[in-house]
Structure formats: structure tokens, C-alpha cells
Amino acid sequence: MYKAIKIIVKGKVQGVGFRPFIYYLSKKYHLNGTVQNNLDGVIIMVEGEEEKLEEMVDKIKKYPPKLAKINEVNIHQIPITHYKEFTIIPSEKNGESIPWIPADAAICEDCLEEMKDPHNRRFQYPFINCTQCGPRYTIINRLPYDRTNTSMKKFTMCHDCEVEYEDPLNRRHHAQPICCSKCGPTVTLYNQSGKSLAENQSAITQTVDQIKQGKIIAIKGIGGFHLACDAYQERVVDQLRLRKKRPQKPLAIMVKSLEAARNLCYISSQEEELLTSPEMPIVILQRKRDGVLPQNISPGLTTIGIMLPYTPLHHLLFENHKLECIVMTSANLSGIPIFYKDDSLDHLQNICDYILTHNREIYFPIDDSVVQCDGENTIFVRRARGFVPEPLKTTSNVDHIIALGGNQKTTFAVGKKNQIVISPHVGDLENEELMVSLKEQLNHYKEWMGIKEQYFAVDKHPLYASTSMAKGLNRKVISIQHHHAHHVSCMEDNGLDEPCLGIILDGTGYGEDGQIWGFEFLYGNAYSFERLAHLQYTPLPGGEKAVKEPWRNAVGMLLYYWPQEGKELCMKLFPERVKEINIIEKMIVHQINTPMAGTCGRLFDVISAILRICWISTYEGEAAIKLSDYMNRTELESTDAVYSFHLKSNIQSQLQVDFSPMIYQIIQDKLQQQSIIKIIQKFHRTIVSCCVQMVSKLVRNRPDLNKTVVLSGGSFQNVFLSREIQKGLQKEGFNVYSHKQVPCHDGGLSLGQIIVAAHEVANMTKGY
CATH class of the missing domain: 3.30.420.40 (ATPase, nucleotide binding domain)
Known part of the structure; x- marks a missing residue:
């Protein structure tokens, strides 16, 4: 039976090769129609034999592109139009949702195979990418996500790349960063004096040699510069700590493969899944007692933060088997924003021996994400590359509200209608440089999302820098108690609305009595709370x-x-x-x-x-x-x-x-x-x-009192506390919830703030 249906797919479905995927299915099942992006998702008008339509819908639900995350698939029967073919039609800017901004993704297996193939035209090319991998968020200057609005606009596609870009059956169809060695960015190695020493593969080979010789190299990646050195050379690690002014804080390391990581740490199936996911975060792992890494990688700790190579350049550094494990930490001095601009070279010359950089501009800096596992759940220590800026849906009206978080591990949240976008980790607002970084990133988000804020939600602490900033912008400022924001953040993270109990364990928060709170038992929801x-x-x-x-x-x-x-x-x-x-x-x-x-x-x-x-x-x-x-x-x-x-x-x-x-x-x-x-x-x-x-x-x-309990605050990064308190309360008949999508520490504070502010705004609107 011949039918026509309209399929609306919502979620993370744009900038991930979804339209070419639908085009491929239409050819496979001999279906005609159109596929189009709008702000709500992907709209598919398709007609053909009923059985084939059902098969197409089944494939969409079960086998979407790797980077896609489908939230819902809505199907409506529509009148038959008698399309002659299936086409990808231009995007529309209408819809109720916020503009979708794709996240950066680690290199995919297909691109990795091509890069290692001597017969492929992208052999050893450090900027290979497709619709399933590569830079996104960090290179977008404005929306819509077209090449002309990215830092790739200065690189004109060669004929071969253009053919791939225009072919709906090619996995690089409309991959905006598409390029090759003929038409794309290049890498260059500089010495401390700023003299160019080598380019492209020669620059990478010399970088590897210098790392093996005990040198510290600044390497420009997707979201900023890292400092890299051989993780097995204890003296060099000490030197890096001295230059970076980071005497004790753990350093992340990058290992060449999952097998190499297993030689150093115990890895569960859940941790393996995180290490190899498209986001490829740093995963905090338990080190093996007989491991050969020096103790100064993570002084006083039995854990190590490990990540796998996630860019083509990273893989090329490990290609010749000279290196197995390198320190890979952000190149900024402690307490200073991440270095990501080419004019950072002057600063970098003081803390490294060589600089390996490239000429693809980074518009938007981002740190590596950091996660750990508690045996069941993933705990965000830092939510950044790969996970940002995925929007969170809410039942609250957060339109025109911006929440500025706290003073440490700062993130901000921007609301549009019933969706929230939370920024990546900004840092501790301890100096003017970080305040400038916060303002720049916030302005970028406002421009992306078309936001003209009417309200700022801030922490009640009168001396927080973000509070001062908000009060100087001539907008309505809503002050929210620190632990109330933590409580509501965990509630929102779990879709809870009804008043519930909260255990908030953290370091410091300004209390309503002027004292310093941080070991709190609260009851309430976004409307109000009671300190019990x-x-x-x-x-x-x-x-x-x-x-x-x-x-x-x-x-x-x-x-x-x-x-x-x-x-x-x-x-x-x-x-x-x-x-x-x-x-x-x-x-x-x-x-x-x-x-x-x-x-x-x-x-x-x-x-x-x-x-x-x-x-x-x-x-x-x-x-x-x-x-x-x-x-x-x-x-x-x-x-x-x-x-x-x-x-x-x-x-x-x-x-x-x-x-x-x-x-x-x-x-x-x-x-x-x-x-x-x-x-x-x-x-x-x-x-x-x-x-x-x-x-x-x-x-x-x-x-x-409702027997539901939420757990929030930085102390719940302690896996034992989180797990055992949850188990103990469940044994007593309580329903217990911990964080899922945002950190339990102050990095998740802005989510709670924006929800509390939304309810206060709603009350003001009603005239309460």
C-alpha cells in the first residue's frame, strides 16, 4: 500500500550527518520526498510502500548516525504528493527550539583508517574530518552552521573536496570543516624565539623527537593549547609543574591506545565506553600498583586522569611508536583562562621549549571534559569538550534569563523558552582575565541564541565577582542562596518538581544568616526551601x-x-x-x-x-x-x-x-x-x-515530608560518600537521586539558579 508520512526527529540531529543518512535510506528503500533542518529538528516528508516506510522509520530509531542522539520521533500521516525523487532541501530558521550548535567530536574510525592509508589522498593529514567527527563548536563564529560562518572560511575547497561536499551519498556531504592537504590548514613547529623550524609531517616528526628528548611542547588542539611532555620522564614533569605553577594538582595524560591505558590502570567496561566515546573525555581511573608512571603525575593520589588521542594530530604524534604516554594539560598558567589565540605565542614561549601550532583559528576555547565512574553512573568533574553546548529541556519558562553560577568552577546558563544551554567550564573568577573570558563567552552565547536577557540569576554572596558584573548591566538581578541552587540543580537534573529533601555537602556557600554553610539538610523545590x-x-x-x-x-x-x-x-x-x-x-x-x-x-x-x-x-x-x-x-x-x-x-x-x-x-x-x-x-x-x-x-x-532525597554539592564527587549515602537511604525506604548531566559541584550551580529564577519571574508576572 502506497502511503505518505511526515517524520519529525528531535534531539542532537543536526551537524551530525543526519540528512545524508536519511537520503541514503530513501535510496535503499526506493522512497521519494524531502528532508530539511529547522530549529526543532529534522523534518522528513516521505512516501512509498508502507512496508518500506516502516523499515526506514525502524532504521532511524535503531541505527542513527554515531554522533546523533534522538530524543523523540513523531510520525504523522499526510496526503500523497507524488514526489519524483528524494531531495535534501535548504534549512529553515523557523521552529520553537533554540538554534542547535554542534559539539566537537573525536576523530571517527573511518577517518582514522583513511589517514593511515598511504593510497588515500588524506594520508597523514592532521585535519581530516567528516560529518561524524572533527571541530564544530570551537570554530563557529555565528549561526547558521555554514562554512562561511566558521574559521574554515579562509580555506577555499579544492575540486575534490567540493565534489565530496556536494554528494548526498558521501559521508562528507555538507561537512563544513571538510579539507585536505591541498586546500586546508597546516601545522608548523616554532622554537622559543618564534622561528619556524618545520611544517606538516616534518613538524610532527620533530615534535615527537623533542618530546622524547625531554622537551616541553605547546600543542594547539581543537579548543586551545596543551602543554605536552613525556609522562615517563619524572624530571621533565617536575619542570612542567614549575613552569605552569601547578605544584600538586593532578596532570592529565594521553595514551596512544586502550591497551596502553590498561597497562597503567584498571578499566571497567563503563570506563572503556567513556574513553572511546565520540566525546573522548579525560576519565579518572585507578592506577595499577605496579604501574611505571612517576608519582608526580598525580601526587598523593592513586588515580590518574587518562584520555585517548581524539584529534588526527594526536594520532600522528603516536604513529611511529616512539611515544606511548604524554602529559597533556592546558597550557595556561594556573588561574588564567585557556590559551587559544595565535597571539598567545608570546605567553607560551615562557613556559615551553617549542610550539606546534596550526593556522585554523579557534573562535571559542574549550577545556577537555573530565568524568569518573562510581560503578553505575557517570560523574561529571568538568563538563566541556564534546558535551557542550547540548541544550537541556525543562518544563520551566526560562526565557530571557541568564544565570551566572558561583565564583569557583564557574559555568553560566542561558535560557530560551523551555530550553537551557549551559556553558563549558569557565574557571574560578579570581582575576580580571577570567572575568573578561566569562563576558566574552557569555556575549557569544547571547548572539548565537538571539537572547536579550531581562534577568540575571546570581549567588547571594555579596562579594562574588559575577554578582558585581550582573549588577552593573542594568537588568533585574535575582539573588539565590547557594545551597538552594544546588538542591534545585539536582532536582532539575532528574526531572523532579515536587518538594523534596536535599543533602547538600560542599565547601563554602554564603548562608542566609551570614554564616558559611556547606553541610545542609534542606526541604523544598524551586519555589522555596526550608533549612531543616x-x-x-x-x-x-x-x-x-x-x-x-x-x-x-x-x-x-x-x-x-x-x-x-x-x-x-x-x-x-x-x-x-x-x-x-x-x-x-x-x-x-x-x-x-x-x-x-x-x-x-x-x-x-x-x-x-x-x-x-x-x-x-x-x-x-x-x-x-x-x-x-x-x-x-x-x-x-x-x-x-x-x-x-x-x-x-x-x-x-x-x-x-x-x-x-x-x-x-x-x-x-x-x-x-x-x-x-x-x-x-x-x-x-x-x-x-x-x-x-x-x-x-x-x-x-x-x-x-516527601521521602525523595537529592544529593548535591562538591563533596559528592567523593564516590564512597555518594554511593554509600544513597544505599543507606534506599535501605530506609527513600528514593534517592544524584546528578546525571551536570557536575554536583559549583559547575552545576547555574542550572539550579536559572530554574529558581524562572519560578520567581513567574510569581512576579502573576503579581505575587
Whole structure:
């Protein structure tokens, strides 16, 4: 029976070879009609035998192009038009959705095979790509996504590339970055003085030789410059750390193959899938105890961040088998935005020996994404290359709202109708350079999406740089409490609307009472929240200084809990700091520059300092990260033993957690030289037990509370905490949700902010 149908395919279906895929199916099943892009997705008008139409729809659903992600397929029967053939027709700019911006994708297997084939015209060409791989997001200056609006516009296609580009049956049909060695970009190797040494394959060969000789090379990639060196040469890694001013923070490495990665780390099937996905993020893996990598790759940790080669150039670096594993870290100095412009060469000359660059301009910088697995779920540590800027659908009206996140691990969120686009990781807003980077990226997004913001959602902290920026732009500013935003971020990440419980464990957040929050038990949703319980406040002598020097935090806590005995304990634990301890004592007594804080991050800092694991942090979260890493070092004891703690009420009728008994017991265990690993395991179990007991007690006191719990905040990057709190609560009959699409730390804050702001705007509109 001859029929006609209209198929609307929504999701990640543009810029991924979807129209040529449909064209191919039309030829296979002898169908006629049209295929077209608009802002809503791909629109297919097709007619033919009913059986063939059904087969086409089945193939669309089950076997779409590798880069495609289909959210929905809608089919409508329509009148027969009697098309003479099947054609790809020009895109329309109408539709309800936001303009779709494709993400960068790792080189595909087909292009990799061609690049390795001496008989192929793209043999050893470092910019080979097709509709299933290559640069997208980083080279687009404006929409629509046509070559003339990308940094490829300066490279005129040769005849052979143009033929491929125009052929609907070719996998490079309308691949905007299409090129070859005749008509595309080239690579050049420069020395420190800026002198050109070699080009193309010769430049790559010399780069490999220099890396083997212990040199540090800046390499321009898809989203910016990396610093690369031989990961097996400990002295060179030390030199790179010195130049980059990154003394302890882990360095990512790139290995030539999955097999090489297996030689270094344990890799689960889930981790393998992530390593080899089109996004090819850095995956945090457990290193093998007999591995040969030097410890200074990730000092004090048993994990390594590993990625596989994801660009043609990366594969060419590993091609001659001289290299197996290289450090591949962003080339900017710590705390400075990623270098991506060609005028960055002057800066790079101070931190590297050679520069391998290319003449394809990067319009939009982006870091590598970082993920880890907890055995079941993928946890985003940094959401960037490959995953950005995929839009998130929401049931809230977020139109004309921009959320600016926090001050650390900053991302911003831009709303249009009922869709949200979250920026890649911007960084910590600690200097003017990062603020400029934030503004540039935000302006780019506004232009892409055609947004004229009416509202800015910001953190309630009065001194955050993003808050100051928003207040200077003459728009309505909506201030949102930090942990409320975390709570709602996790709710939105899981499609939850009804009020629910939230455990928010993080480092620092400005509280509504002016204190520093971060170990919170909340109840609510985007409309409002109630603080039901929290960690007892203790002094943070020196404020930010105590965050960077956890031993100060420990001293403040001990002096607060036990003014006399606590000082003696401080002297035993930190005998090198006698003079400072006396000063801190006076600061606490006279309340000089000593804010009060109750946060999970600072609690971990205290235990890390007491156990002498990390008592001065060189990067954000270092003390907590190194402490929690001990949970990976041996088999976990099968015991329920925990330290003591108290759950008690305060004058606001809130419950408070008092961990002073636990801290005292940990100090005694340390002074009695008990096993550090056993102390740390028991400490972690205590945090888990406390959270489960607290939530259970809250529900017993308030039976009306919904037994759904969301987990958010940076401390939930700790896989043990996340997994065991979830298991403990589920055993008690709770439904528990953690983050899926955005990080649990402040990188996911903007998602919560934009949803809370949307509800506040809706209330204002109604006149409440």
C-alpha cells in the first residue's frame, strides 16, 4: 500500500550527518520526498510502500548516525504528493527550539583508517574530518552552521573536496570543516624565539623527537593549547609543574591506545565506553600498583586522569611508536583562562621549549571534559569538550534569563523558552582575565541564541565577582542562596518538581544568616526551601587563609571545642606552628577575622590536616581529595563501626550535627598511631551514618515530608560518600537521586539558579 508520512526527529540531529543518512535510506528503500533542518529538528516528508516506510522509520530509531542522539520521533500521516525523487532541501530558521550548535567530536574510525592509508589522498593529514567527527563548536563564529560562518572560511575547497561536499551519498556531504592537504590548514613547529623550524609531517616528526628528548611542547588542539611532555620522564614533569605553577594538582595524560591505558590502570567496561566515546573525555581511573608512571603525575593520589588521542594530530604524534604516554594539560598558567589565540605565542614561549601550532583559528576555547565512574553512573568533574553546548529541556519558562553560577568552577546558563544551554567550564573568577573570558563567552552565547536577557540569576554572596558584573548591566538581578541552587540543580537534573529533601555537602556557600554553610539538610523545590538541619558552626580563623591552609581550620575547631585541652592537642599535632597557634587563639577569643562555618569541605580539611595528609592546599579541594583517595588504597573493612557524633536541636528548632566526639576520637587514634587507612574509613562511614540518621530523624519528626532525597554539592564527587549515602537511604525506604548531566559541584550551580529564577519571574508576572 502506497502511503505518505511526515517524520519529525528531535534531539542532537543536526551537524551530525543526519540528512545524508536519511537520503541514503530513501535510496535503499526506493522512497521519494524531502528532508530539511529547522530549529526543532529534522523534518522528513516521505512516501512509498508502507512496508518500506516502516523499515526506514525502524532504521532511524535503531541505527542513527554515531554522533546523533534522538530524543523523540513523531510520525504523522499526510496526503500523497507524488514526489519524483528524494531531495535534501535548504534549512529553515523557523521552529520553537533554540538554534542547535554542534559539539566537537573525536576523530571517527573511518577517518582514522583513511589517514593511515598511504593510497588515500588524506594520508597523514592532521585535519581530516567528516560529518561524524572533527571541530564544530570551537570554530563557529555565528549561526547558521555554514562554512562561511566558521574559521574554515579562509580555506577555499579544492575540486575534490567540493565534489565530496556536494554528494548526498558521501559521508562528507555538507561537512563544513571538510579539507585536505591541498586546500586546508597546516601545522608548523616554532622554537622559543618564534622561528619556524618545520611544517606538516616534518613538524610532527620533530615534535615527537623533542618530546622524547625531554622537551616541553605547546600543542594547539581543537579548543586551545596543551602543554605536552613525556609522562615517563619524572624530571621533565617536575619542570612542567614549575613552569605552569601547578605544584600538586593532578596532570592529565594521553595514551596512544586502550591497551596502553590498561597497562597503567584498571578499566571497567563503563570506563572503556567513556574513553572511546565520540566525546573522548579525560576519565579518572585507578592506577595499577605496579604501574611505571612517576608519582608526580598525580601526587598523593592513586588515580590518574587518562584520555585517548581524539584529534588526527594526536594520532600522528603516536604513529611511529616512539611515544606511548604524554602529559597533556592546558597550557595556561594556573588561574588564567585557556590559551587559544595565535597571539598567545608570546605567553607560551615562557613556559615551553617549542610550539606546534596550526593556522585554523579557534573562535571559542574549550577545556577537555573530565568524568569518573562510581560503578553505575557517570560523574561529571568538568563538563566541556564534546558535551557542550547540548541544550537541556525543562518544563520551566526560562526565557530571557541568564544565570551566572558561583565564583569557583564557574559555568553560566542561558535560557530560551523551555530550553537551557549551559556553558563549558569557565574557571574560578579570581582575576580580571577570567572575568573578561566569562563576558566574552557569555556575549557569544547571547548572539548565537538571539537572547536579550531581562534577568540575571546570581549567588547571594555579596562579594562574588559575577554578582558585581550582573549588577552593573542594568537588568533585574535575582539573588539565590547557594545551597538552594544546588538542591534545585539536582532536582532539575532528574526531572523532579515536587518538594523534596536535599543533602547538600560542599565547601563554602554564603548562608542566609551570614554564616558559611556547606553541610545542609534542606526541604523544598524551586519555589522555596526550608533549612531543616546543618553542621554546627566552628571558627574559620583568617577566613580564606584557613581554607588554603587546613591546619588553621583544625586549630580553630580544636580551640573552639576544648579551649584548654584543645590547645595542648594543637601543640602535639602541629608543633611547628606554636607561634601561629597563640595568634589564632587570640583571633578566636576576640572574633577578629574569624567567620563561623559549618561545611563538609572544611570538615574534610580538618581531618586531612590532623592526619598530616595535607595541611596546606595548593589547589582547591586538595586536602579533601587526598583524604578521600585513601578509600581506594585497600579493601574496605566489612564493619559498621563509626565514631561518635550528636544530633541535637538549636534555638531555631533546627537539628544540628556535632562532630566534636568524632574529632576527639580521631585525634586519640592518631596520637596512638592507629592505622591511618582504618581511621579514614571509619571517618567516612561516620559521615554516611550521620546523613542517613539525620534524614530518617527529620522524617520521623515530620511525617508529611516527601521521602525523595537529592544529593548535591562538591563533596559528592567523593564516590564512597555518594554511593554509600544513597544505599543507606534506599535501605530506609527513600528514593534517592544524584546528578546525571551536570557536575554536583559549583559547575552545576547555574542550572539550579536559572530554574529558581524562572519560578520567581513567574510569581512576579502573576503579581505575587
